[in-house]
Amino acid sequence: MRFATFLTLISLFGLTAIAHAGVPPTTNRLDGDPVADGVECIVLDSCVQCPADGIPENEDPCYDWYAIPDIWNGGCNSDPPIFQILDPTCEGSISVCGWGGTDPGGMGWRDTDWYEITLVEPSQITVCVVAEIPVNLFIIDAAAGCATTVILHEAYATVPCEPVCIQTALAAGTYWLWVGANDFYSIPCGQYLLTVDGYYPEGGPSATERTSWSTMKNQYK
Numbered sequence: 109m110r111f112a113t114f115l116t117l118i119s120l121f122g123l124t125a126i127a128h129a130g131v132p133p134t135t136n137r138l139d140g141d142p143v144a145d146g147v148e149c150i151v152l153d154s155c156v157q158c159p160a161d162g163i164p165e166n167e168d169p170c171y172d173w174y175a176i177p178d179i180w181n182g183g184c185n186s187d188p189p190i191f192q193i194l195d196p197t198c199e200g201s202i203s204v205c206g207w208g209g210t211d212p213g214g215m216g217w218r219d220t221d222w223y224e225i226t227l228v229e230p231s232q233i234t235v236c237v238v239a240e241i242p243v244n245l246f247i248i249d250a251a252a253g254c255a256t257t258v259i260l261h262e263a264y265a266t267v268p269c270e271p272v273c274i275q276t277a278l279a280a281g282t283y284w285l286w287v288g289a290n291d292f293y294s295i296p297c298g299q300y301l302l303t304v305d306g307y308y309p310e311g312g313p314s315a316t317e318r319t320s321w322s323t324m325k326n327q328y329k
């Protein structure tokens with residue numbers, strides 16, 4: 109990777125190149141225990157409600173070195189790159205319950221979560237995120253891999269609990285949905301809900317059926 113490209117990736121997505129010698133602590137907020145730096149993480153009355161059928165991100169959140177290395181879903185920020193693949197559904201809708209934030213040690217790193225979707229045909233999709241933290245949402249064209257990462261669409265929530273959405277028509281192909289804190293410092297770990305609508309599998313409902321389903325959902329949700 110050319111150095112300029114590398115710098116561009118760092119400025120866009122934050123992190124990676126610095127190795128660390130420490131061993132990531134294993135406790136996290138999911139079990140209600142204090143994290144390794146002594147911060148007690150208990151969520152009360154969150155604006156993020158994970159639905160029963162929500163897909164858990166399953167990346168350990170809230171430990172001192174969690175962003176380096178990100179061996180779970182760090183996307184192009186990881187070496188080798190690694191993406192969390194999301195499968196389409198016949199209803200065209202999926203929800204993902206994840207966590208994001210910056211390094212509690214104040215080293216200027218942030219957790220980045222890269223979800224991969226593959227559209228089997230041109231699709232109208234809506235991607236939304238609501239988070240307990242200020243959060244960025246990108247749709248990235250995966251066609252050229254990590255070498256020439258292209259952000260197609262972006263949305264920013266500058267305050268916690270502000271929902272942001274991207275509604276767009278995309279050609280068939282593979283895309284990365286990027287979710288992460290919108291700064292590199294002082295954003296404590298928080299949960300988010302990512303939703304994708306219009307993501308159907310091959311052989312899924314016709315365009316007419318999709319419209320009917322969408323209409324019905326809007327009437328009864």
Ligand SMILES: [Ca+2]
Binds near residue numbers: 167178180182221222
């Ligand atoms: Ca991650």
